[in-house]
Amino acid sequence: MSVATMSQNAGVCFNLSDDHKMVRDMVRKLATEEIAPRAAEYDRSREFPWDNIKKMAELGLMGVMVPEQFGGAAMDTLAYVLIIEEISKACAATGVITAVQNSLGSYPILAFGTDEQKKKWLPLLASGQKIAAYALTEPGSGSDAAGMKTTCVLDGDHWVINGQKNWITNSTAAELFVVYALKDPATKHKSTSCFLIEKGTPGFTIGKHEETMGVRASGTCPLTFDNVRIPKENLLGEENKGFNIAMATLDCGRIGIAAQAVGIAQAALENAIKYSKERAQFGKAISEFQLVQEMLVNMATQIEAARLMVWQAACKRDAGEKFGKEASMAKWFASEVAVKAALDSIQVHGGYGYSKEYPVERLLRDAKITQIYEGTSEVQKLVIARHLLSEG
Amino acid sequence: MxxxxxxxxxxxxxxxxxxxxxxxxxxxxxxxxxxxxxxxxxxxxxxxxxxxxxxxxxxxxxxxxxxxxxxxxxxxxxxxxxxxxxxxxxxxxxxxxxxxxxxxxxxxxxxxxxxxxxxxxxxxxxxxxxxxxxxxxxxxxxxxxxxxxxxxxxxxxxxxxxxxxxxxxxxxxLAAGQGDSRIQLVSVETKGDTGAVDLSEARVVVAGGRGLKGPENFHLIDGLATAFNGAVGASRMVVDAGWKEHRYQVGQTGKVVTPELYVAVGISGAIQHLVGMQNSGCIVAINNNPEAPIFKVADYGVVADLFEFVPKLAEELKA
Amino acid sequence: MNIIACVRQTPDTETVIKINGAANGIELDGVKLVLGPYDEYALEAAAQIKEKSGGEVTAVTVGGEKAAETLRHCLAVGADKAVHINDSGADDALAIATALANQIKKLPHDLVFVSNKGTDSDRGAVGPMLGELLGLPYVGLVTEIEVEGGSATVSRDVEGGAKEKFKVTLPAVICAQKGVRGEPRYASLPAIMKAKKKPIETVSPEGDLASLRKVQVEKLEYPPARPPGRMVPGESAADKAKELVRLLRSEAKVI
Missing domain, CATH: 3.40.50.620 (HUPs)
Structure with missing residues (x-):
């Protein structure tokens, strides 16, 4: 085999296609010019960033992977992670809203919905006319998702849902909720089903807007279902197969959160580089001090590694391969990198980094949640371990 | 010859x-x-x-x-x-x-x-x-x-x-040459502020940026420009936000100016701005952030609250 | 309405420009090349006029292989098709204008847009040259344009605070200044997907461009570094103001 043939068949290519570059450049420009300048204010006010979302929706960013026939952009997972990284670099709250809309809202409908459900909901979600939320977590069940207590009972042509959900992103804005419930807590995931519940359904109340540490504008609220009756057609996927839907959805979702973490980390790095070149101590820019350089180097190298892991998970998914292990690896690693990068960036900034005048303290608060939601770092490790031990 | x-x-x-x-x-x-x-x-x-x-x-x-x-x-x-x-x-x-x-x-x-x-x-x-x-x-x-x-x-x-x-x-x-009937000058409108010095030919330019916080404060720049007998300029952000018209913009996608004296007020100094003014004779930067990149090209830097400093400077110039 | 938008790939403004070893060009390695920022305004004007009056926008560029990337971007922000005049050597305004003119003559054209200048060459010379070479009326630095029937009404600001308004019979060459039609649009995801299906025609330049390269770069150098400045001392704003005025009068001697 000639060298030329070998390199052609090399299989690993770290260059983005021109189309992917165009997507990234466009989103970077949008994020820099329009989203970043408002991020601090949204963090303070906790208002849902409608102007960001509307602008992004016009550009197709609310339906990245939704097929054209349903009003989406029909792009791939790689394009999606590039988008989430760039948006999150500017505003992590807007990043997670976008991630939820795309991978927790549209995805399960696309993958498991009926034709009617797809036709009804996907165009509304892809165009950003309606925002979706994803309700799995409960006050008493986080990592142990199957330990949920929300119940569903079939009563004639209706399902009746009772229970509570917690920490549900997008709730202040969402009109469609993807909700999990089970028939009998004793049978756990074996009786779990997934439902589409619209805002305004009698008995369904959206609780108070939570005061969270980070991603404060992401509209996170608890939900209460008190004898909420929904038509049978609102069952998403097969009865009792809800847990599979949840797991498949989270696999995809984790790639998005990993991309969000990379974006936050990248923002931390860029802020640190900029500040270190501006800030002078002992008569020179602090970027000239090797201990400062070490922090920059650590950040940059780890971010690069995290990004490549995210890209790999995305490319595997696009190639139709199994990607659950890679998604969990990427999510665990990238979220750890994000927290460390944010901490180091604050350190580079010194006292200014600890103040609200500079954006890096927000980055730390935003980074922390990436280790928690859509599966904590510990859960990711369990998932990875399960893959490792079952693959052998 | x-x-x-x-x-x-x-x-x-x-x-x-x-x-x-x-x-x-x-x-x-x-x-x-x-x-x-x-x-x-x-x-x-x-x-x-x-x-x-x-x-x-x-x-x-x-x-x-x-x-x-x-x-x-x-x-x-x-x-x-x-x-x-x-x-x-x-x-x-x-x-x-x-x-x-x-x-x-x-x-x-x-x-x-x-x-x-x-x-x-x-x-x-x-x-x-x-x-x-x-x-x-x-x-x-x-x-x-x-x-x-x-x-x-x-x-x-x-x-x-x-x-x-x-x-x-x-x-x-010199005999006049033939014109082109395909292009007709319909009108030449003189702007309200013809009295003011033209930006691209001015000896002194006083430019305002984001630090002014809003269009209602731009009169500070107008006042300082008058005190210097100079022209008014603006950063891209000011123009994009609609506080001033594009003809005031200094920098990339605006004008390149090379006055003897350039006074940047509340302008942080993004590269897009610097390319439009960095060859000015003398550059004064007024900014409340001592780390603002504009100070790197400034001959004289003033770290001050512009709302306090600019009126004092205008007053001092008139004295 | 057949509209031509002449565009050019230039280094991103934020890119650090490094002069090459021979001091006759810049290091292109690692330089991010983008659609010229002024070209974006010209293309936006072209796209908006087309969207109103119907017709087609053709983006045309002169440049090496990489220039095709820029055309792909143009196709995602309003152009319907593109022509890539493949010539990496054309860096002289006359050579570029000639290559463009020879190509545009073969395309239907009612309106030809050029932009203020490339942020690499900082010239602004191709537009008026193109007008002359095509034998068409030319108006530079236009900030307003309305097209109606066979003519365009355009306005621009000129030195001395005046605004000139012209009525121009089409076809014509118009140089669009920033703001002529608002901010350039972003390439939406659906537009990026559609751009993949739009044609880019690659052609070789016509004519002997080499003989037209009458401006040769002999040497590139960095402008002299500005001497380090200093902070004006003073306890209060009034002190600082007093000291600054003294420095400007007696040291810098600029007032």
Whole structure:
């Protein structure tokens, strides 16, 4: 085999296609010019960033992977992670809203919905006319998702849902909720089903807007279902197969959160580089001090590694391969990198980094949640371990 | 016989404009026989000043139709002079009008055109020019081959030599060239603020940025500009936010200015702004953030709250 | 309405420009090339006029292989098709204008847009040259344009605080200044997907461009570094103001 043939068949290519570059450049420009300048204010006010979302929706960013026939952009997972990284670099709250809309809202409908459900909901979600939320977590069940207590009972042509959900992103804005419930807590995931519940359904109340540490504008609220009756057609996927839907959805979702973490980390790095070149101590820019350089180097190298892991998970998914292990690896690693990068960036900034005048303290608060939601770092490790031990 | 260097002069209020004088000074310094074209009302009156600046011959046409810009007519008029004088080098101020004239004529002659030069030197039989490229990050020395060659000269960069009133120019009539009926000047509107100094030709520019917090505070910049007898400029953010019109914008996608004094107020100094003003003679930066990048290019930096400092500075200037 | 938008790939403004070893060009390695920022305004104007009056926008560029990337971007922000005049050597305004003119003559054209300048060459010379070479009327630095029937009404700001308004018979060459039609649009995801299906025609330049390269770069150098500045001392704003005025009068001698 000639060298030329070998390199052609090399299989690993770290260059983005021109189309992917165009997507990234466009989103970077949008994020820099329009989203970043408002991020601090949204963090303070906790208002849902409608102007960001509307602008992004016009550009197709609310339906990245939704097929054209349903009003989406029909792009791939790689394009999606590039988008989430760039948006999150500017505003992590807007990043997670976008991630939820795309991978927790549209995805399960696309993958498991009926034709009617797809036709009804996907165009509304892809165009950003309606925002979706994803309700799995409960006050008493986080990592142990199957330990949920929300119940569903079939009563004639209706399902009746009772229970509570917690920490549900997008709730202040969402009109469609993807909700999990089970028939009998004793049978756990074996009786779990997934439902589409619209805002305004009698008995369904959206609780108070939570005061969270980070991603404060992401509209996170608890939900209460008190004898909420929904038509049978609102069952998403097969009865009792809800847990599979949840797991498949989270696999995809984790790639998005990993991309969000990379974006936050990248923002931390860029802020640190900029500040270190501006800030002078002992008569020179602090970027000239090797201990400062070490922090920059650590950040940059780890971010690069995290990004490549995210890209790999995305490319595997696009190639139709199994990607659950890679998604969990990427999510665990990238979220750890994000927290460390944010901490180091604050350190580079010194006292200014600890103040609200500079954006890096927000980055730390935003980074922390990436280790928690859509599966904590510990859960990711369990998932990875399960893959490792079952693959052998 | 020395080479003819032909300067396309612009006349305002019966005087050659400052960029015209800069071109004449540059031409005189090259040691050629300097000719100057002056068109429109006051052209002949302006000829004296052109002579004092070193022009031996002035080619003038006082027809008032030249007061209203007609590119084709001016190009045809100037072209005749280029041919009749056998000019080796044609210098044109790099103004809106000058640039389109030079481009049109260079194409007609299939000739070299160096744009926005900040220096020209003789090079054997020909000429070399120095011009900023890559938004001013680099300077290029370019060799211009053939004859004639054209150059547009960036205003406000070159010095004007002291006028020598003992020197006079012979004034010749230049026939008006044919216009182009496909393009009609409908109107020339003078803006409300004609009294104010023009940004691209100003000796002093006072520019305001994001630090002003809102359009209602821009009067601070207007006031300071008046105190300096300078022109008002703005950063891109100010223009994009609609506080000021685009014609005030300094920097990339705005104007490149090179005043003797540039005062940046509440402008952080993004690269897009710096490329528009970093070649100013003296730069003063006023900003409340001591780490703002604008201080890197400033000769004098003032770390202060602009709302407090600017009125004090205006007051001090008037004192 | 057949509209041509002449565009050019230039280094991103934020890119650090490094002069090459021979000091006759810049290091292109690692330089991010983008659609010229002024070209974006010209293309936006072209796209909006087309969207109103119907017709087609053709983006045309002169440049090496990489220039095709820029055309792909143009196709995602309003152009319907593109022509890539493949010539990496054309850096002289006259050579570029000639290559463009020879190509545009073969395309139907009612309106030809050029932009203020490339942020690499800082020239603004191609537009008026193109007008001359095509034998068409030219108006530079236009900030307003309305097209109606066979003519366009355009306005622009000129030195001295005046605003000129022209009526131009089409076809014509118009140089669009920033703001002529608002901010350039972003390439939406659907537009990026559609751009993949739009044609880019690659052609070789016509004519002897080499003989038209009459401006040769002999040397590139960095502008002299500004001497380090200093902070104006003073306890209060009033002190600082007093000291600054003294410095400007007696040291810098600029007022």
């Amino acid at each position: 020395s080479k003819v260097i032909l300067v396309f002069g612009q006349v305002r209020n019966s005087e050659p404009t400052r960029p015209t004088l800069e071109c004449l000074s540059l031409a005189a310094g090259l040691g050629g026989d300097v000719h100057c074209i002056l068109l429109g009302t006051g052209a002949k009156a302006a000829a004296a000043a052109a002579g004092h600046q070193g022009a031996s011959q002035v080619w003038a046409n006082e027809d008032a139709s030249f007061d209203k810009w007609d590119l084709a007519a001016v190009a045809n008029t100037v072209d005749a002079a280029v041919k009749s004088t056998g000019a080796a080098l044609v210098l044109v101020p790099a103004t809106t009008h000058g640039k389109e004239l030079a481009g049109k004529l260079a194409a007609r002659h299939s000739a070299a055109l160096a744009s926005e030069v900040i220096g020209v030197s003789a090079d054997g039989d020909g000429f070399k020019a120095v011009r900023p490229v890559y938004s001013g990050k680099v300077r290029a020395t370019v060799k211009l081959s053939g004859s004639p060659v054209f150059a547009t000269v960036r205003p406000n960069v070159l010095d004007v030599a002291a006028a020598d009133s003992s020197k006079t120019a012979t004034v010749n009539d």
